[in-house]
Amino acid sequence: MLEIKDLTLRYGKHTALDGVSAEVGKGEMVAILGANGAGKSSLLGAVGGRVRPASGSIRYQDQDLLALPQHLLVEHGIALVPEGRGIFPAMTVEDNLSLGALPRRAQAGAAARRDEVFGLFPKLAQRRGQIAGTMSGGEQQMVAIGRALMSAPDLLLLDEPSLGLAPIVAQELFAALGRIRAGGLTIMIVEQNAAATLALADRAYLLEAGRIIGAGAAEALRNDPAVAAAFLGGALTD
Amino acid sequence: MLLTTLILGAVLGGTYALLALGLTLQYGIARIMNLAYGELTLIAAFVLVWAFQGLGLSPIISILLLAPAGYLVGWALYTVMMGPLVRRAGGSGRLEVDSILATFGLLFLIQGVLLLTAGPNFTSISYLDRGVSVFGVSVAANKLVAFGICVVAGGALVVALARTRWGLTLRAVALSPVSAPLVGIDVNRTMRQGFALGTALAAVAGGTLAMYQTFSATGGVVFTMKALVIVIMGGVGNVGGALAAGLALGLVETFVATAIDPGLTLAATFAIFLIVLLWRPQGLFRRR
Numbered sequence: 001m002l003e004i005k006d007l008t009l010r011y012g013k014h015t016a017l018d019g020v021s022a023e024v025g026k027g028e029m030v031a032i033l034g035a036n037g038a039g040k041s042s043l044l045g046a047v048g049g050r051v052r053p054a055s056g057s058i059r060y061q062d063q064d065l066l067a068l069p070q071h072l073l074v075e076h077g078i079a080l081v082p083e084g085r086g087i088f089p090a091m092t093v094e095d096n097l098s099l100g101a102l103p104r105r106a107q108a109g110a111a112a113r114r115d116e117v118f119g120l121f122p123k124l125a126q127r128r129g130q131i132a133g134t135m136s137g138g139e140q141q142m143v144a145i146g147r148a149l150m151s152a153p154d155l156l157l158l159d160e161p162s163l164g165l166a167p168i169v170a171q172e173l174f175a176a177l178g179r180i181r182a183g184g185l186t187i188m189i190v191e192q193n194a195a196a197t198l199a200l201a202d203r204a205y206l207l208e209a210g211r212i213i214g215a216g217a218a219e220a221l222r223n224d225p226a227v228a229a230a231f232l233g234g235a236l237t238d
Numbered sequence: 239m240l241l242t243t244l245i246l247g248a249v250l251g252g253t254y255a256l257l258a259l260g261l262t263l264q265y266g267i268a269r270i271m272n273l274a275y276g277e278l279t280l281i282a283a284f285v286l287v288w289a290f291q292g293l294g295l296s297p298i299i300s301i302l303l304l305a306p307a308g309y310l311v312g313w314a315l316y317t318v319m320m321g322p323l324v325r326r327a328g329g330s331g332r333l334e335v336d337s338i339l340a341t342f343g344l345l346f347l348i349q350g351v352l353l354l355t356a357g358p359n360f361t362s363i364s365y366l367d368r369g370v371s372v373f374g375v376s377v378a379a380n381k382l383v384a385f386g387i388c389v390v391a392g393g394a395l396v397v398a399l400a401r402t403r404w405g406l407t408l409r410a411v412a413l414s415p416v417s418a419p420l421v422g423i424d425v426n427r428t429m430r431q432g433f434a435l436g437t438a439l440a441a442v443a444g445g446t447l448a449m450y451q452t453f454s455a456t457g458g459v460v461f462t463m464k465a466l467v468i469v470i471m472g473g474v475g476n477v478g479g480a481l482a483a484g485l486a487l488g489l490v491e492t493f494v495a496t497a498i499d500p501g502l503t504l505a506a507t508f509a510i511f512l513i514v515l516l517w518r519p520q521g522l523f524r525r526r
């Protein structure tokens with residue numbers, strides 16, 4: 001479904017991605033794990049059209065994504081929840097969700113999708129009139145994911161959705177992601193919380209200093225002592 | 239006496255509100271501080287006068303034509319003049335300075351052309367100037383028609399911004415331009431629409447003004463300044479605030495002109511401006 005080949009991305013002289021190749025199959029959930037500054041957001045941002053790579057290719061369902069401007073990606077079924085959430089903080093929850101349904105492909109069935117989002121995050125239903133920027137971090141993340149789901153995506157790109165959330169809130173969020181995933185959506189996720197992510201994902205890539213240094217089934221990576229030492233804070237306990 | 243002032247003030251305020259609405263849309267959505275705004279208003283006012291005197295065209299029809307024409311002129315101005323500045327700024331704060339300089343130049347260009355074609359004298363038309371009784375006060379019919387146009391245009395815009403998908407798109411770009419592409423919004427296109435829409439409002443405001451006031455080719459700066467004062471009074475980007483502040487300024491000016499001295503209206507405007515800037519720089523209505 002998504003095929004990233006030899007992607008190189010630079011900010012000025014600094015090389016953030018150095019020949020990265022990765023794939024995401026239809027219905028798969030693929031995680032990108034790596035330390036701070038490894039280039040995870042750069043990779044997701046390149047797929048989501050936020051940053052332009054210097055070379056390489058990104059293909060999605062036979063479409064060359066690098067040929068499209070950022071705002072058209074969502075019409076092709078790609079929804080990005082960037083680092084920092086990318087919501088509209090000065091607008092209400094309701095307006096944020098309506099904005100999610102703005103793309104042409106999302107207009108039919110918007111009401112049903114809104115009900116799904118409210119089913120997934122009941123809190124949003126109660127708070128629809130609240131200004132999104134006045135919500136807690138966890139609630140804002142719900143708005144961000146809800147907004148992305150409103151655009152009827154086939155591929156959901158999530159950049160550290162649990163960042164800055166209290167453990168219990170993060171746990172609820174991962175439970176919601178589990179339900180989204182069970183609905184058959186293809187997901188590419190960047191996370192610091194490797195244990196919780198690997199418990200949900202099918203496969204993962206390990207990114208270090210802009211290069212892929214490992215990849216494999218989530219199950220296998222969870223039991224790999226080297227991975228456990230690098231990403232899971234020592235021994236992994238289930 | 240007081241009732242007369244209130245009614246005449248509301249009429250003037252209606253035009254001011256529309257004027258400010260256009261400027262705040264241009265600044266809020268396209269992030270362009272358009273110093274030539276008042277000159278664009280004046281062009282519309284002159285066009286209305288010429289169409290009336292030369293072609294016998296009814297001012298109401300002129301205004302109906304001026305709105306889309308203003309939109310097109312704004313669209314073209316943005317494409318030819320602002321677009322390159324926007325691209326060069328690439329989302330940085332440089333656009334603000336560049337656009338001020340560029341539109342400052344445009345101001346003198348338009349003013350020069352207007353002076354050449356219309357001369358320096360004051361112009362006005364006599365259209366529907368018989369009195370109509372409103373709550374026992376005699377008001378010229380042209381003022382009532384102008385006021386009606388302002389209410390309809392301003393009201394329609396406010397409803398469209400609050401209720402339609404198009405309005406939602408404009409608001410999204412005004413509030414969070416970086417997030418807008420995530421929901422499929424073409425930010426550059428929307429900015430162009432915002433600038434064009436602001437120019438359309440300038441044109442309609444200029445048209446209504448020409449229906450009941452005298453004006454001259456050098457008066458554009460005053461319109462820009464007044465619109466700016468109202469925008470800051472109402473809170474930058476606050477549409478409801480601009481409408482309320484516009485109405486308030488019309489009332490204050492009319493009150494000063496009738497109760498004190500007509501020569502003091504401009505001074506009163508700037509006194510209010512200074513007070514607002516010193517006391518509530520965030521605008522009169524901003525919560526938080």
Ligand SMILES: Nc1ncnc2c1ncn2[C@@H]1O[C@H](COP(=O)(O)OP(=O)(O)OP(=O)(O)O)[C@@H](O)[C@H]1O
Binds near residue numbers: 014034037038042
């Ligand atoms: N706009 C930018 N300008 C310059 N350098 C940048 C920019 N964005 C990212 N970088 C650099 O590129 C590298 C990769 O950044 P990126 O944000 O992709 O990392 P990350 O893996 O997402 O990190 P984190 O876990 O902290 O979010 C970092 O060294 C960062 O400093």
Ligand SMILES: [Mg+2]
Binds near residue numbers: 040041083
């Ligand atoms: Mg990151």
